[in-house]
Amino acid sequence: xxxxxxxxxxxxxxxxxxxxxxxxxxxxxxxxxxxxxxxxxxxxxxxxxxxxxxxxxxxxxxxxxxxxxxxxxxxxxxxxxxxxxxxxxxxxxxxxxxxxxxxxxxxxxxxxxxxxxxxxxxxxxxxxxxxxxxxxxxxxxxxxxxxxxxxxxxxxxxxxxxxxxxxxxxxxxxxxxxxxxxxxxxxxxxxxxxxxxxxxxxxxxxxxxxxxxxxxxxxxxxxxx
Numbered sequence: 001x002x003x004x005x006x007x008x009x010x011x012x013x014x015x016x017x018x019x020x021x022x023x024x025x026x027x028x029x030x031x032x033x034x035x036x037x038x039x040x041x042x043x044x045x046x047x048x049x050x051x052x053x054x055x056x057x058x059x060x061x062x063x064x065x066x067x068x069x070x071x072x073x074x075x076x077x078x079x080x081x082x083x084x085x086x087x088x089x090x091x092x093x094x095x096x097x098x099x100x101x102x103x104x105x106x107x108x109x110x111x112x113x114x115x116x117x118x119x120x121x122x123x124x125x126x127x128x129x130x131x132x133x134x135x136x137x138x139x140x141x142x143x144x145x146x147x148x149x150x151x152x153x154x155x156x157x158x159x160x161x162x163x164x165x166x167x168x169x170x171x172x173x174x175x176x177x178x179x180x181x182x183x184x185x186x187x188x189x190x191x192x193x194x195x196x197x198x199x200x201x202x203x204x205x206x207x208x209x210x211x212x213x214x215x216x217x218x219x220x221x222x223x224x225x
Contacts (some may be wrong), residue, residue, distance in 0.1 A: 001021060001022035001024055001025055001026075001187075002022065002023045002024075002025050002137075003022075004020045004021070004022055004023070006018050006020070006175075011131060013181060015140055022085070023083065024083055024084045025060055025083060026057045026058055026059055026060060026081070026083070026084075027058060027060055027082050027083060027084060027085045027086060028054055028055060028056050028057065028058065028081070028085075028086040028087070028128070029054070029055040029058060029065060029079060029081060029086070029087045029088075030052075030053075030054050030086050030087070030089070030218070031051050031052065031053055031054070031055070031065065031067065031087050031089045031091075032051055032052045032088075032089070032090045032091070033051040033052075033067045033069070033075070033090075033091045033092070034052050034071065034090075034091070034092045034093065035093065035116075036050075036052060037050050037051065037069060038050060038051045038067035038068060038069040038072070038091075038093060039068050039069065040053060040065065040066070040067055040080050040208060041065070041066040041067075042055060042058075042063055042065060043063055043066070043077065044064065044066070046117035049151070050071055051067060051091075054086075055070060057104065057115060058081045059081070060081050060082055060083050060088045060098075061079050061080070061081060062078060062079070062081075063078070063080075063081060063131075063156055064076060064077070064078050064079075065078075065079055065089055065092050065103040066212070067089075067093065068080045069093055071096055071097045071129050071131075072094060072095055072096055073093065073095075073096050074093075075091040075092075075093055075094075077091070077123050079087065081124060082090075084100060084131060086187060093157055094155065094156070094169055096131060096132055096133055096155055097129045097130055097132060097156075098110055098153035098155065098156065098157040098158060098159065098217075099126060099127065099128050099130065099153075099157075099158040099159070100126065100127045100130055100134055100137070100153065100158075100159050100160075100161060101124070101125075101126045101128065101158070101159070101160040101161070102119065102123050102124065102125055102126070102127070102137065102139075102160075102163070102164070103123055103124045103160070103161070103162045104123040104124075104139055104141065104158070104163050104164075105162065105163070105164050105165065106121045106164075106165070106167075107141065107144075107165065108121045108122070109122050109123060109125050109141060110139040110141035110144070110163075110165065111139070111140040111141065111211055112127070112137065112138070112139060113137070113138040113139075114130070114135060114136075116136065116138070116146060120160055123139065123163075125139065129189075130155055132154055132155040132157075133152065133153070134150060134151070134152045135150070135151055135152075135153070136148050136149070136150050137149045137150075137151060137161065137171060137198035139163055139165065141165060143167060143168055143169045143199075144165040144166060144167055144168060144196055145167075145168055146162055147162060147165060147166070149161060158214070160203065167223055167224060168199055168200055168223060169197040169198060169199055169200060169221070169223065169224050170171050170181045170197070170198060170221040170223060170224065170225045171196070171197055171225070172195070172196065172197075172198050172203075172205075172221060173193075173194075173195040174189075174193065174194045174195070174207075174220070174221070175192070175193050176192055176193070176207045176209075176215075178206055178209065178212075179184060179191060179192040179209075180192070180207040180209035181206060181208045181209065182194045182206070182207055182220070183204075183205075183208060184204070184205055184206075185203055185204055185208075186200070186204065186206075189194050198219065198221045200221050200222060200223045201217055201220065202218060202220050202221075203221060204219075204222075205215065205217045205218075205219050
């Protein structure tokens, strides 16, 4: 507070009383940000507070106030604190990230890797916060070739990426007469009938039944057939 003084006269045997209304030599700063939860620094030093907040009893004068938050550019501005007043700061933080929506065809359900690191997401999905710049997005799904797309995303940008996966399989249907056990590459698959996918290439197909001669075939599986 500003000092104050008065001149009083005390008479013989009297009690004099002096009352002072001290004027504040300080003010306050009220700080809001969009989004909220930004860390606040005053003249380059952390205050330990996050927005929205109020910095109280600051000596009147000029200050630099900064708000910083992960995934956003820091905001700094100079502000003047006046005696007994509350100065206002309302900052809109600019994002330092973009977002991606990812889809795969002819099937969804592909695992998504960002710059070689798992995201624990599968298509269709959205990566909401990706730092601006160039990134490699990899898609992995059983029965399809892995695919990697290099994308560039700007700050605040939202993109949709559609990827056509290349199959590595063909489809095979097997029936037996009479009913028999079906083996593919020496692995039991089913009785009587089996239908499913096989990786392209040569495979050994067998039908086995007691008291019957095993029927064995070599078959080439072709992608897409």
